[in-house]
Amino acid sequence: MKSHSLSTLSRRTKEPPISWLMATALANPNLISLAAGFTDQASLPVKETTDLVHELLCSPKTGPAALQYGTTIGDPVLRELTASRLKHLDEVPAASPAVWSAERMIITNGSQQMLYMVTEALCDPGDVVLVEDPSYFVYLGILQSHGVHARGVRMEQDGLDLAHLEQVLEGLRRKGRLARLKLLYLVSYYQNPTGITTSFEKKQGALKLLRQFERLAGHPLYLLEDAAYRELRFRGEHVKSALAADPSDERVIYTGTYSKPFATGARVGFGLLPKAVYTPVVRIKGNHDFGSSNLLQQLLTRALACGIYESHLAVLRNRYAQKAKIMRKHLHQQFPPAVEWREPQGGLYFWPRLPHRLKSGPHSRLFQEALKKNVLYVPGQLCYAEDPSRPKPNNEMRLSFGAASERNICTGIERLGKALHQLL
Amino acid sequence: MKSHSLSTLSRRTKEPPISWLMATALANPNLISLAAGFTDQASLPVKETTDLVHELLCSPKTGPAALQYGTTIGDPVLRELTASRLKHLDEVPAASPAVWSAERMIITNGSQQMLYMVTEALCDPGDVVLVEDPSYFVYLGILQSHGVHARGVRMEQDGLDLAHLEQVLEGLRRKGRLARLKLLYLVSYYQNPTGITTSFEKKQGALKLLRQFERLAGHPLYLLEDAAYRELRFRGEHVKSALAADPSDERVIYTGTYSKPFATGARVGFGLLPKAVYTPVVRIKGNHDFGSSNLLQQLLTRALACGIYESHLAVLRNRYAQKAKIMRKHLHQQFPPAVEWREPQGGLYFWPRLPHRLKSGPHSRLFQEALKKNVLYVPGQLCYAEDPSRPKPNNEMRLSFGAASERNICTGIERLGKALHQLL
Numbered sequence: 124m125k126s127h128s129l130s131t132l133s134r135r136t137k138e139p140p141i142s143w144l145m146a147t148a149l150a151n152p153n154l155i156s157l158a159a160g161f162t163d164q165a166s167l168p169v170k171e172t173t174d175l176v177h178e179l180l181c182s183p184k185t186g187p188a189a190l191q192y193g194t195t196i197g198d199p200v201l202r203e204l205t206a207s208r209l210k211h212l213d214e215v216p217a218a219s220p221a222v223w224s225a226e227r228m229i230i231t232n233g234s235q236q237m238l239y240m241v242t243e244a245l246c247d248p249g250d251v252v253l254v255e256d257p258s259y260f261v262y263l264g265i266l267q268s269h270g271v272h273a274r275g276v277r278m279e280q281d282g283l284d285l286a287h288l289e290q291v292l293e294g295l296r297r298k299g300r301l302a303r304l305k306l307l308y309l310v311s312y313y314q315n316p317t318g319i320t321t322s323f324e325k326k327q328g329a330l331k332l333l334r335q336f337e338r339l340a341g342h343p344l345y346l347l348e349d350a351a352y353r354e355l356r357f358r359g360e361h362v363k364s365a366l367a368a369d370p371s372d373e374r375v376i377y378t379g380t381y382s383k384p385f386a387t388g389a390r391v392g393f394g395l396l397p398k399a400v401y402t403p404v405v406r407i408k409g410n411h412d413f414g415s416s417n418l419l420q421q422l423l424t425r426a427l428a429c430g431i432y433e434s435h436l437a438v439l440r441n442r443y444a445q446k447a448k449i450m451r452k453h454l455h456q457q458f459p460p461a462v463e464w465r466e467p468q469g470g471l472y473f474w475p476r477l478p479h480r481l482k483s484g485p486h487s488r489l490f491q492e493a494l495k496k497n498v499l500y501v502p503g504q505l506c507y508a509e510d511p512s513r514p515k516p517n518n519e520m521r522l523s524f525g526a527a528s529e530r531n532i533c534t535g536i537e538r539l540g541k542a543l544h545q546l547l
Numbered sequence: 548m549k550s551h552s553l554s555t556l557s558r559r560t561k562e563p564p565i566s567w568l569m570a571t572a573l574a575n576p577n578l579i580s581l582a583a584g585f586t587d588q589a590s591l592p593v594k595e596t597t598d599l600v601h602e603l604l605c606s607p608k609t610g611p612a613a614l615q616y617g618t619t620i621g622d623p624v625l626r627e628l629t630a631s632r633l634k635h636l637d638e639v640p641a642a643s644p645a646v647w648s649a650e651r652m653i654i655t656n657g658s659q660q661m662l663y664m665v666t667e668a669l670c671d672p673g674d675v676v677l678v679e680d681p682s683y684f685v686y687l688g689i690l691q692s693h694g695v696h697a698r699g700v701r702m703e704q705d706g707l708d709l710a711h712l713e714q715v716l717e718g719l720r721r722k723g724r725l726a727r728l729k730l731l732y733l734v735s736y737y738q739n740p741t742g743i744t745t746s747f748e749k750k751q752g753a754l755k756l757l758r759q760f761e762r763l764a765g766h767p768l769y770l771l772e773d774a775a776y777r778e779l780r781f782r783g784e785h786v787k788s789a790l791a792a793d794p795s796d797e798r799v800i801y802t803g804t805y806s807k808p809f810a811t812g813a814r815v816g817f818g819l820l821p822k823a824v825y826t827p828v829v830r831i832k833g834n835h836d837f838g839s840s841n842l843l844q845q846l847l848t849r850a851l852a853c854g855i856y857e858s859h860l861a862v863l864r865n866r867y868a869q870k871a872k873i874m875r876k877h878l879h880q881q882f883p884p885a886v887e888w889r890e891p892q893g894g895l896y897f898w899p900r901l902p903h904r905l906k907s908g909p910h911s912r913l914f915q916e917a918l919k920k921n922v923l924y925v926p927g928q929l930c931y932a933e934d935p936s937r938p939k940p941n942n943e944m945r946l947s948f949g950a951a952s953e954r955n956i957c958t959g960i961e962r963l964g965k966a967l968h969q970l971l
Contacts, residue, residue: 128729128766128769129669130669130674131671132668132671133667133669133827133831136827136831136834161615167614167615169611169614170604172614172842173610176600176604177597177600180594180600187588187589188812190592190593190813191585191588191812192586192811192812232656232836233836235837239836244553244556245552247554261833261837264834268830268834342551342552343552344552345552386842387615388612388614388617388842390836390841399552403553403560406560406561406562407556407692409566409685410659410685410689411656411660412657413659415656416813418812418813421812
């Protein structure tokens with residue numbers, strides 16, 4: 124055996140697929156990036172944060188506390204306010220089940236940290252996690268790093284294809300692999316990358332199927348609901364979370380964030396966890412950092428308590444609605460009719476699908492032509508897990524209206540449209 | 548095989564030894580805690596932070612950027628300023644070797660996150676890490692969580708007992724375990740828990756021994772220098788870091804923090820890593836959170852750039868010098884002469900050693916008597932690794948002058964002194 128100084132985890136952990144995209148964008152300042160998942164720069168709550176931090180630090184009651192260590196699970200008031208907010212979003216009464224309580228909540232460094240810790244807490248190398256096909260590529264990276272096999276479940280316009288989910292579960296059963304299955308990961312609102320929202324019925328259906336197969340698995344099968352974009356709704360009905368679809372109160376792990384709906388520079392996220400997962404994750408968090416920055420937590424606490432969070436969110440939703448509308452209009456005008464796309468009801472992304480003969484991958488003529496025209500998109504291919512049961516689709520693109528200015532959205536789509544017309 | 552929903556890591560991860568101490572303190576508000584590792588409340592830079600955040604956010608150049616995502620490795624200016632600061636501390640010229648450069652630096656959520664990621668990057672279950680005996684208990688928890696065996700190396704008044712280090716290395720060689728050894732972990736300045744500072748000569752000596760044995764190990768053996776308390780020096784000469792003792796530029800992993808010397812509520816730490824470890828750790832950081840809060844990073848950048856960091860640090864050092872002096876005076880007056888202790892030159896801790904017949908552990912009569920008298924300390928036992936080669940010493944206590952007020956330091960030591968006199 125060769126002796127190694129790097130761990131097995133290190134040797135498995137790949138360069139994130141997006142980093143060369145970021146490097147490309149940085150190297151060329153004239154490039155219009157519709158690739159970045161950054162949020163809108165113009166609507167960042169600069170004035171609001173200035174005032175909040177001022178009030179926070181000038182109060183003798185909160186000032187020193189905000190600059191001192193807190194606890195591993197996070198500020199009790201922030202957990203309470205977040206639990207109340209989730210109850211409100213899920214339309215459950217204030218005196219509702221324990222599942223929406225502050226006692227099940229942990230505050231994290233963005234919801235990303237919670238995704239990482241949940242994976243650490245549940246998954247061993249060789250385990251299996253089901254993901255939407257396509258899914259959030261950073262989560263796919265976490266799975267790969269931990270030696271966990273991702274299996275893709277096809278999507279429909281209202282979320283998971285439940286028939287395919289059953290088929291995949293059945294396939295795992297047949298191969299004797301169910302005992303290695305740990306969870307199903309869903310980005311349930313305005314999904315990254317497709318913009319698709321999972322209907323409440325599909326959440327119920329998925330939980331029912333998981334429950335059905337967990338008897339054969341011999342242990343709980345969790346639904347990990349990543350609700351990172353939930354608050355960024357600008358059209359359509361609000362859909363309740365999977366928490367409201369879990370009659371057991373014990374199978375849904377819910378992660379959310381204040382980064383995207385307030386300020387990505389503040390990075391405060393949270394998770395609501397079933398009891399059996401809560402304790403291990405708190406211990407892991409104790410080892411990661413024994414608690415997130417109190418200053419940032421207090422900032423969010425105050426923003427929530429005084430209504431600034433809510434009023435800023437209203438501004439943000441209008442802003443994204445406007446930017447999505449511009450992108451839609453230009454896609455309509457500039458993209459060939461053979462390219463299919465749907466308008467999302469929230470979030471940051473469009474997900475155009477090209478005719479099959481036209482590839483969109485990093486080595487495709489389209490991608491190179493787009494680069495030549497100074498516009499960048501995320502090749503859809505990067506959002507698919509390494510799943511031997513199907514080839515990775517290679518004819519989609521993720522387009523973000525989050526960070527680009529309105530003007531750049533117009534110009535970027537125009538340039539991409541030209542490239543598409545050239546090649547079709 | 549029993550099927551598990553929790554990972555092996557979860558099942559290994561224990562309740563932190565200190566959490567019941569914290570729970571005890573919380574449950575009894577009259578308790579004087581000399582146990583907490585919190586920092587001094589009265590000297591937190593409340594006014595400074597208020598002004599810095601105001602300036603930061605009111606400038607159109609920095610305001611929106613501070614509230615937007617940054618990069619995984621962290622803000623370039625903060626990395627540059629931190630590298631310069633380390634060069635200054637290590638008394639190396641500005642045009643010094645690449646090892647002190649911003650290109651080798653990663654900004655983290657406190658230095659704790661860096662300790663975690665370095666362990667993830669280097670260690671597999673079954674590997675061995677050498678630690679000071681005693682050591683920082685949260686790091687011991689990280690090792691345990693990852694299934695890594697901690698082996699203790701005895702300490703002298705100026706750091707590691709190098710003869711014992713050689714003996715431990717030789718023992719690993721004899722047992723064919725050297726290939727599993729990954730690193731030596733040192734809390735090199737005003738150590739948590741003993742207050743001991745490792746001399747520069749001992750750092751050189753340790754590196755030389757590691758280098759000598761790495762030929763037999765078959766891979767690099769790293770020195771992980773945790774310099775969390777470095778800036779909190781209030782007496783004695785400054786000691787250079789292990790970076791200055793590493794002729795290869797490739798074997799020292801250095802972690803530092805702005806949490807303790809500026810504000811623990813801000814949680815900005817950093818690491819300087821050899822090239823071979825840098826890339827894996829950046830990738831892991833990408834999966835953890837793809838970058839620490841930009842707002843906190845910008846706050847520290849501004850504090851460093853405008854001199855507020857330095858001037859606040861001077862205040863803080865005086866403050867801790869004063870509190871250490873008070874603790875020393877009362878230890879001198881109140882503790883029986885049979886109890887040995889030394890005055891630290893910085894940091895937050897005293898480490899009294901009791902006569903062997905008197906135990907200090909959580910179940911000891913002393914600990915119970917102290918609780919009855921409403922004073923809490925950290926039993927020394929909790930700071931020792933599970934190392935089968937020696938029983939855990941059970942006659943020491945960690946006393947912190949960090950968080951307690953001057954008055955509480957006096958009263959706390961008086962009460963502890965009474966308990967000691969009663970039992971001796």
